Amino acid sequence: MPELQESWVDDPDELALRDSRDTLRALASAGAQVRESITLSQEAGIERIGDGTRPRSVLVAAVGGTKVVGDVLRVLAEAGSPVPVASRSNVPLPGWVGPLDMVIAVSLSGRAPGPLGLAIEAARRGASLLTVGAEDSPLADVTRQARGVHVGVGRGRSSSRTALWSLLTPVLLGAHQLGIADASTDALTEASTALDQKAEECRPSSESFVNPAKLAAATLAPTVPMILGDGALTGVAAVRAAGMLARTARVPASYGSLPDAASEVVACFDGPFTAGGGNGTSAGREADIFADPFLDGPAQPRLGLLMLRDVASENPDSLRQVALADAVKAEADAAGCKIVELVAAQGHPIARLAGHLAMVDYIATYLAIGTGIDPSISPHVADLRDRTRGF
Incomplete structure (x- = not known):
């Protein structure tokens, strides 16, 4: 099973070597991208869109x-x-x-x-x-x-x-x-502030024991990850997380959002990657300190659950979603899953979403670097482009 090497994500020289195209630096520019794009949009005449008609x-x-x-x-x-x-x-x-x-x-x-x-x-x-x-x-x-x-x-x-x-x-x-959407300049400016805050929290110089993205990456590294959003907004972040894990960290991940995906996620707790599933063969071997990897075979990865949660409200629908998310988390814990839970900060929906998108981007990038993968270069993707050039 892969393990995240802390020295690779903490040491500046190792980071420079393993992140050849400064992916982390580019991600840190997200807040600046918002501010620059507001200016570029105004200069392009965004107010002319649709000739003023809906x-x-x-x-x-x-x-x-x-x-x-x-x-x-x-x-x-x-x-x-x-x-x-x-x-x-x-x-x-x-x-x-x-x-x-x-x-x-x-x-x-x-x-x-x-x-x-x-x-x-x-x-x-x-x-x-x-x-x-x-x-x-x-x-x-x-x-x-x-x-x-x-x-x-x-x-x-x-x-x-x-x-x-x-x-x-x-x-x-x-x-x-x-x-058609509440996405004013003020809302986007708030989002840029949230992105700047995440860039500060997840900066490369922040060591693994305090950096939330490095901690999450270390937890998910030895797992088969599932990403679950607790609603529509966090469901979008779950889609982004799965894409970034695949394209950046080369890790396939399933994803979904509540309430639709609840049964699909919980059903996997009976499978071969949890303590209670697959006749106990995976987690049981992993927990056995006397297991011989040559005789018994290497321990299989455990199931990992990345839960993306929005701000709760007193709305009855929101309360039901919170109860459902709590129940899924309790089932995951009972099944022996490794759990990473990210909760949005208060704010405009775009700012809340921005925080989640930034976090999953950093997690995927640190996971790549910490397991020996350059986040910006995929030989197989390059080969695919060569094979399909001219199509």
Whole structure:
């Protein structure tokens, strides 16, 4: 089973060696990304979005690591949006999209085939366009020709995983302008403060015994992780966590949100990765100090549970969610799972979400570094790109 090496995440020289492209430094810029993107959006004329009229519907076109942009907008719009919000990764553009609708296309490079193709087709049909990506890109050209609004991402943004807030902020500002989500400049400024606070808490110079992200990474390192959000907002963070664990730490993880995923998560407590499941073969061997790894075989990893919890309220629905989350946690503890619980701080929904997104990003990155993986370089992903180049 992998174990997190504390010296690799605490020693500056080891960090520099193992984080070859300064992923941690890029993540620490998240708060600055929000502030820069607010300025860039204003300079691009975000107030012109949709020519001042509310669209019939909004479709977010994003792919890969940027798909979370659509997830965030959907969950923020659910409570009070007067129009539906959908998302799509690739062509064809749904047949119902027309001149009364808006397409928001997001691509860091401005060249991702899916969002670019959807934007081109949206422009052909006369739909309103808001795009976010590199200034000198085909996506920007399409938007300008269609008299839409294109917002650049600033300099030094080389990975969509570490440039999330450069992509997300203009989309949220546009949604606020249209009246489909509460995402004002003040709310985003509050989120930038929350991101700065997480950057300080999880900074590389903060040692493992006090750094919450390093502690969580050490707990999850020897496990098969499951990520569970206690509601819609934290469910978005759970999706992000699974993606970051896979792409950054090379760890496959399942994810879900309450109440739907409760039974799926609890059912796994009867499986081979907990003390009570699989005839007790996994955790039992791990706990046996006399077990011989050559005769008995190496101990299997235990099940890990990363619980992402929102701020509780006196609303009856919220109280039921809290009770359900507490029950799932109690079952996990009884089954011998390793548990990491993250609770959002008080604040605007965007700020609460920002705190969770920052934490899961840091956890995945420290998990990668601490288990000997460069978080920014994947040989297999590079090979896949070579095999599919020209498709």
